[in-house]
Every structure is written in structure tokens, then in C-alpha cells.
Amino acid sequence: MTSTPTETHASAGEREVRREADRRRTFAVISHPDAGKSTLTEALALHAQVITEAGAVHGKSGRRSTVSDWMEMEKARGISITSAALQFAYGDHVINLVDTPGHSDFSEDTYRVLSAVDAAVMLVDAAKGLEPQTLKLFRVCKARGIPVITVINKWDRPGLDALALMEEIQNEIKLVPTPLTWPVGIAGDFHGVLERRTGDYVAYTRTAGGATRAPEERMGPAAAAARAGVDWATAVEESELLSSDGADHDQDLFLSGFTTPVLFASAISNFGVAALLDTLVELAPPAAAFRYGKEDADGRPAEVREVTAPFSAFIFKVQAGMDTNHRDRVAFARVCSGVFERGMVATHAQTGRPFATKYAQAIFGRERAVIDTAYPGDIVGLVNALSLKIGDTIYLDEPVSFPPIATFAPEHFAVASAMDSGRFKQFRRGIDQLDGEGVVQVLRSDLRGAQSPVLAAVGPMQFEVAVARMESEFGAPIRLETLGYTQARRTDAASAAELGSIRGLEVLERNDGTLLVLAPDKWRIGVVERDHPELTLEPLLAGER
Ligand code: G4P
Numbered sequence: 001m002t003s004t005p006t007e008t009h010a011s012a013g014e015r016e017v018r019r020e021a022d023r024r025r026t027f028a029v030i031s032h033p034d035a036g037k038s039t040l041t042e043a044l045a046l047h048a049q050v051i052t053e054a055g056a057v058h059g060k061s062g063r064r065s066t067v068s069d070w071m072e073m074e075k076a077r078g079i080s081i082t083s084a085a086l087q088f089a090y091g092d093h094v095i096n097l098v099d100t101p102g103h104s105d106f107s108e109d110t111y112r113v114l115s116a117v118d119a120a121v122m123l124v125d126a127a128k129g130l131e132p133q134t135l136k137l138f139r140v141c142k143a144r145g146i147p148v149i150t151v152i153n154k155w156d157r158p159g160l161d162a163l164a165l166m167e168e169i170q171n172e173i174k175l176v177p178t179p180l181t182w183p184v185g186i187a188g189d190f191h192g193v194l195e196r197r198t199g200d201y202v203a204y205t206r207t208a209g210g211a212t213r214a215p216e217e218r219m220g221p222a223a224a225a226a227r228a229g230v231d232w233a234t235a236v237e238e239s240e241l242l243s244s245d246g247a248d249h250d251q252d253l254f255l256s257g258f259t260t261p262v263l264f265a266s267a268i269s270n271f272g273v274a275a276l277l278d279t280l281v282e283l284a285p286p287a288a289a290f291r292y293g294k295e296d297a298d299g300r301p302a303e304v305r306e307v308t309a310p311f312s313a314f315i316f317k318v319q320a321g322m323d324t325n326h327r328d329r330v331a332f333a334r335v336c337s338g339v340f341e342r343g344m345v346a347t348h349a350q351t352g353r354p355f356a357t358k359y360a361q362a363i364f365g366r367e368r369a370v371i372d373t374a375y376p377g378d379i380v381g382l383v384n385a386l387s388l389k390i391g392d393t394i395y396l397d398e399p400v401s402f403p404p405i406a407t408f409a410p411e412h413f414a415v416a417s418a419m420d421s422g423r424f425k426q427f428r429r430g431i432d433q434l435d436g437e438g439v440v441q442v443l444r445s446d447l448r449g450a451q452s453p454v455l456a457a458v459g460p461m462q463f464e465v466a467v468a469r470m471e472s473e474f475g476a477p478i479r480l481e482t483l484g485y486t487q488a489r490r491t492d493a494a495s496a497a498e499l500g501s502i503r504g505l506e507v508l509e510r511n512d513g514t515l516l517v518l519a520p521d522k523w524r525i526g527v528v529e530r531d532h533p534e535l536t537l538e539p540l541l542a543g544e545r
Contacts, residue, residue: 014308017339017375021287021307024377025280026096026334028113030138031123032131036153037100040123040267040276044097045086047273084332085379087362093281096377107133108408108458109317111140112390112438115405116316116334118377119284121276122150122260123267126159126187130172138173141257148260149279150177156266159187163238166247169260178249179242179262181275184228184235190271191228192216193264194235196248203227204271216274255285287377290314290336292393292402301403307376310397311338311346315388316405318437320473330361331385331392338396340374349393349401357394359383389436404512409488409540410441410456413518414463414480416470417452423476424451430474435511440466443508443516454483454508456516485518487525488540495535502528516540 100110181193192203201224265272293303313333391404418427435442500507
């Protein structure tokens with residue numbers, strides 16, 4: 001059969017998109033604060049030679065000041081609230097590292113970032129093992145089927161036993177660790193790693209402060225034995241033990257979320273960073289198709305938007321005030337299918353209105369660059385995208401609307417009211433804006449009225465951000481009155497009235513129409529569940545309790 005010129009053209013275009021999607025690796029680093037995420041990010045960028053000296057990306061004490069401290073609060077606390085993406089070429093591949101906030105109070109932002117990536121790197125502090133936030137985010141990855149690569153960091157410092165760490169991963173998160181490298185030398189006496197696939201020894205040389213690329217020296221087992229002696233012998237022995245336990249990498253098991261490849265590293269000295277990049281390229285999945293539409297029998301959206309379909313993108317983050325000089329509002333979009341071309345007019349699925357993409361940027365901290373073209377897996381910062389909210393979709397030609405991002409159950413609640421009642425308009429605009437950005441969740445009820453919405457947060461620092469921005473950005477300072485609730489469950493209209501009449505409970509509505517029941521503690525929820533099994537009380541996030 002002969003094809004028409006348009007078909008030939010389309011298939012050439014599709015081939016190009018497929019090729020570009022295939023060479024992209026889009027991932028986020030998840031970790032407990034202080035595990036070394038900023039350090040690793042710098043090291044990755046350094047390897048990709050985006051920056052010439054570690055410290056130019058993120059700034060903490062002593063390091064060069066950076067991007068993510070644009071907000072005064074971030075500066076004061078040395079945390080990073082904003083998320084953006086760092087793109088760099090690595091060999092023939094394009095790496096998109098999507099930044100996540102460091103503080104656990106903003107774990108909901110991290111969760112949203114996880115909706116935009118194809119893989120995650122779980123960074124574990126060798127001395128601390130699995131910490132609460134790592135566990136929480138890890139479970140999210142598991143529930144979402146995101147393949148996870150584990151990096152045991154800070155091996156240059158005294159820490160836990162390597163085999164004990166593997167056991168902890170297996171027991172705590174029910175994921176089989178399959179080390180790709182195995183440390184030669186205990187934590188604190190790091191000489192290099194045994195590369196289990198080849199049996200080679202990759203020895204590391206320290207550089208001053210880790211500020212330049214760490215030279216790696218590769219050698220065979222005989223040379224390794226001569227160089228590292230008993231440490232090499234121990235590593236070989238332990239690696240064999242792992243093999244006999246079935247802890248060898250299996251690509252299918254990794255992609256289907258049963259195993260996690262493990263690497264040992266010292267981000268601060270750049271040890272293991274090249275191995276991580278190679279692992280991402282070789283093992284992490286390329287930019288994948290996104291699903292949408294009604295759920296099938298497995299609870300997954302039944303339709304697939306192939307990467308070669310016309311352009312579509314998903315908004316996973318909205319951030320205002322990133323540039324204090326311009327008071328702009330940036331919507332971060334993950335390209336899901338097709339080609340993004342700056343200037344194109346897409347359709348905003350939620351309103352059906354046209355959306356012009358004139359101002360598109362790559363944003364990482366303070367660094368900004370205009371993006372003209374982007375492919376599936378890429379992150380585009382759409383500047384002054386006032387109509388776009390978190391979870392929204394924009395598309396070209398064939399309509400699509402990706403499912404909204406589920407939310408964590410908030411654990412902190414406070415009634416907000418305008419300090420100056422004459423500025424109610426600004427108050428309402430500000431509250432709506434913070435709601436749309438996901439800075440806090442905003443809950444309302446007839447009982448409380450429009451003047452006193454309830455702000456809900458996963459971590460109390462979200463309130464600080466809300467209070468600061470209401471004053472500085474919207475000129476409507478607010479007063480917060482803390483409520484004594486710690487629990488939220490989802491309910492339905494049929495159960496709402498009865499639940500609302502139970503002492504100690506309150507029912508409020510979120511802007512997406514979800515009805516939330518607030519309760520002082522889990523015990524209270526348990527009592528209601530026992531006494532009223534007919535009433536609907538569900539966790540907000542699958543598996544969350
Ligand atoms: P985070 O973004 O996950 O919160 O962690 P960050 O990179 O800021 O690292 C937390 C601390 O751990 C930093 O020390 C950092 O230097 C140190 N660190 C990170 N990776 C390694 C590593 O591989 N080995 C060792 N020994 N230390 C590491 P700090 O004293 O808090 O800050 P700084 O003054 O060094 O910047």
C-alpha cells in the first residue's frame with residue numbers, strides 16, 4: 001500500500017518523537033533531609049559539566065548561593081521549597097532531574113513531583129538507614145509503580161553494615177535490593193566498589209572537597225586483590241552471598257517494582273556518581289506514555305496517550321513569585337506526548353480555552369533559559385500561566401485530560417481570617433491562589449462561611465509560607481487559629497450530614513468537591529468506624545492511614 005505524503009510526514013515526525021522520548025530519563029531524588037540530595041544534585045550536574053564547580057546549583061552554608069533560596073524563608077531556614085528541573089545531556093541521552101523540596105513539611109510537593117517522573121532515586125544516609133520521610137515517599141513510589149534506584153550515600157563516613165542495610169530495605173519496604181556495586185571497605189573506609197556485573201574493581205581517588213570530578217580507576221580482580229587485599233576479598237565474598245540469595249539485577253523485576261538496584265556512593269567526593277548516571281541511562285525507563293480516562297479492572301486509567309500522539313502535557317507544580325522583580329507565576333508542565341514548540345496554542349483541557357505558550361522556560365533555581373522545543377519527559381516552565389492549576393492538562397489536536405494528582409491527608413488545620421476586613425477581596429484572591437498552587441489545601445463549609453476558610457497542611461511550615469505570602473504578595477495579612485484536628489478522611493454526600501452531627505467531627509469541602517471529615521485523633525475515627533460501619537470514611541491516598 002502506498003502512503004499519502006501526510007502519512008509519510010506524520011510517521012517521520014512520530015519516529016523523531018519516539019527517538020527523543022527513548023533517550024530521555026526523567027527522575028527525581030527522594031530522601032530524608034540531610035541525606036545529601038543537594039550534594040548529589042550538584043555532583044550529577046558536575047558530571048554532566050553543567051556547572052564547573054560543585055556549589056553553583058544549590059547553596060547552603062559556605063557554598064555559593066543559588067536558586068532555590070529565592071524566597072526569604074528558604075534563605076532563613078536553608079531549605080528549598082521550590083521545585084524545578086535540571087536538564088543535561090549525558091552521552092546520547094538527555095537527563096531531566098526534577099528537583100524536590102528538602103523539608104518533610106513539603107512532602108506533598110515531592111509527591112506531586114513523583115507524578116511527573118518515570119523513575120526515582122532513593123538516597124539513603126549510610127549511617128542512618130531508612131528514615132521516616134524516605135519510607136513515606138518510597139511507599140508512594142511503590143503505589144504508583146515508579147521504579148526506584150537506591151543510592152547508599154556517605155559511605156566515606158562511619159555507618160551501618162552494608163548487608164544490614166540491604167536487610168533493612170528488604171524488611172521495611174518489601175523491595176528486594178539488588179546491588180549493582182558493592183563497597184570495598186566498610187563505611188568510613190571507602191576504597192571503591194566491586195562492580196558486580198563485570199567483577200571489576202572501580203577504585204576511587206579523593207579530590208579536594210569533591211569539587212572536581214573524582215578520577216576512577218578500573219581494574220580486574222587480580223589487580224584489585226593486590227590493591228585492596230582483604231577488603232576486596234570480603235567484598236567478593238559478600239557479593240557471592242548476595243547472588244546466592246537471588247539479589248542480582250533483573251530488569252523486568254526492577255521495572256515492575258519488585259526490586260531496587262543499589263549503588264554505594266559518597267556524593268560529597270563524587271564517588272559513585274558516574275555509576276548512577278550510567279545506571280539511569282541503562283536501566284531506568286525512558287519517557288513513558290501517560291494513562292487517562294476511566295479506571296479499568298486493575299484501578300488504572302484505561303486509555304493510553306502514546307508518546308507519539310499529538311502534544312499533551314501535565315501540570316504538576318505551580319509556583320508564584322519565583323522572580324521577585326517580576327511577580328510571575330510559573331506552571332511546570334511535564335511533556336507527556338508529542339512535541340512542544342514555544343508559541344504553539346494548545347487547549348487547556350479543564351476550561352476548553354486556548355492556551356498560548358509564548359513564554360516557556362527551563363528553570364532551575366535562579367537559572368532560566370528559553371525553551372523552544374521540548375519532547376516527552378521534558379519539563380517546561382510556562383510563565384504567567386494564570387489559568388493553569390496543579391493537575392491540569394494542556395493538549396493539541398486530540399483531547400486528553402490526565403487524572404488529577406491525589407493528595408496526602410493533611411494533619412494540621414487552622415481557620416484563616418483577614419486581619420483587615422476591608423481587604424476581603426485581596427484575602428479571597430490570595431487564598432484561592434494558594435489553593436491553586438497547592439501551598440495549602442483550602443476547606444470550606446456553610447457553617448464557617450467564606451470569611452473563615454480552614455487551611456489544611458501536611459506540615460506546619462506550609463502555614464508559614466501561606467501567612468508570609470498573603471501579606472507580602474496579596475497585601476492581605478491573615479490571622480490563623482489552630483484547630484485541634486489531626487486526622488482527615490474522605491466521605492461522600494450520603495454520609496456527610498450524619499458525620500457532621502457527631503461530636504468532635506467536622507465536615508468540610510475542598511475546591512475539587514471532595515468532602516473531608518476532620519477528627520481530633522485516630523482513636524475518634526476508630527470509634528466512629530466501629531459505631532457507624534454504614535458511613536463512608538476513606539483514607540485520602542491509597543494505602544495511607
Ligand atoms: P539534603 O539536600 O538532602 O538536605 O542534604 P545536603 O546535600 O545538604 O547534605 C547534608 C549534609 O551532608 C551536608 O553537610 C553535606 O556536606 C553532607 N554530605 C552530603 N553527602 C555526603 C557524603 O557523601 N559524605 C559526607 N561525609 N557528607 C555528605 P553540612 O555540614 O550539613 O553542610 P555543608 O556545610 O557541608 O554544606
